[in-house]
Amino acid sequence: MVNTNSNDVIDFSASVRNFAERKICLQPQRLHIHLPNAKEVLNAGLQHFLGDGYKWQPEYDKVADWLADNKGLGLFCMGNCGRGKTTICLQILPCIMQHYLHKIMAIHLAREMNRHYTEVMQNRLLIIDDVGREEPYQEYGNRFNVFPDFVDDCERRGKFLIANTNCTKEQLAEKYGERTLSRLKATTRLVVFAGEDLRHG
Secondary structure (H helix, E strand, C coil), rough: CCCCCCCCCCCCHHHHHHHHCCCCCCCCCEEEECCCCHHHHHHHHHHHHHHHCCCHEEEEEEEEHHCCCCCCCCEEEEECCCCCCHHHHHHHHHHHHHHHHCCCCEEEEHHHHHHHHHHCCCEEEEEEEEECCCCCECCCCCEEHHHHHHHHHHHHHCCCCEECCCHHHHHHHHHHHHHHHHHHHHHHEEECCCCCHHCCC
């Protein structure tokens, strides 16, 4: 018999804990970053890797905002070449994550990761460089494509992703589908890097 007592209100926290004890994750634990001096730290990293002559760009403010309070979201940097995306994602952020959060990020190049599908998917904290360049890897009739599967795990299992791409939203939608883009939007903060290539002037 269904209990229709109007005074009976479910304790969702207890229910979630009950499911977790049975290895069923209804509410994944997200990685939260709160770095009070985020802009100062990011600036120090940029100075170290790019030299004192580099110029702070508007999009760096958005990365600093994310570091100050990521709200449990990963980071997805999209835009033109030569704007500092790779430096931030592959050099600065791994150092910050290790120093301040004591977390070690796995780092993979997109063009190589599908060949190492099982190894990459075992990570909970992942950085992917140059998303969109990879091709699905096929072995014994099975096709492997890490990016959409890892994004699924970010939503369902609370995995954490930092990634960058030179692709547009339209190109990503064509390659991975709207479903993956919707989940990417739900699990990462998008920062657009616009403007000219800083390496050429």
